[in-house]
Amino acid sequence: MRLRFAIPAAALTLVGAAAAVPAFHATGPPVGHTGGFGEPTCLECHRGSDLNAFGGRVTVQGLPEVYGRGRRYQITVALEAEETATAGFQISARYAGGAEWGTPAGELVPVDSRVAVTLADTGQPYAHQTPEGSATANPDLATWSLEWVAPFVGGPVAIHVAANSGNGDDSPLSDLVYAMDVTIPPARF
Secondary structure, three states, X not given: OOOOOOOOHXXXXXXXXXXXXXXXXXXXXXXXXXXXXXXXXXXXXXXXXXXXXXXXXXXXXXXXXXXXXXXXXXXXXXXXXXXXXXXXXXXXXXXXXXXXXXXXXXXXXXOOOOEEEEEOOOOOEEEEEOHHHHEOOEOOEEEEEXXXXXXXXXXXXXXXXXXXXXXXXXXXXXXXEEEEEEEEOEOOO
8 A cells, every 4th residue: 555645835835945045154155245335144044033133242353443554453253142053254344435435445364264255256355254163162152363454545444244143953044143333434644
């Protein structure tokens, strides 16, 4: 006797929809997901919570109040979120005004193998985690270090960062996404 099972069409639709959503991007997020200049954030793929949900945050430590032209700044992207099994981030630095608005401002430089920089087709550099940088040693805090070399010319710089606290189930569901931005003016001479 052969048994036959009928799978409701609604169940197939749910399975198909889940398969169409990319899983956690351990090698780095798709470029252009910082939330700045009209870009989406990690919420484009990672769903289940609101942006900047209660109980977590992303910050960029080491940024100056005003930047010195051509100066190097050691910065740390810090993601605080409970029960983070895997984590990722993306950061950009662009001019926030004038004729240069939205173009790359300075340079983002990895300082170890946990961070890489990828150029978008537009020439905009984005720093992000590597596979090694996706692992977390602390379930409540993930950090990544890099350098920002401030531009030699130009006006205010907008730093945009988005970070993802993954729950470790290798799906884009029920992850937490945080974003923040800061604008830094140049020092007056």
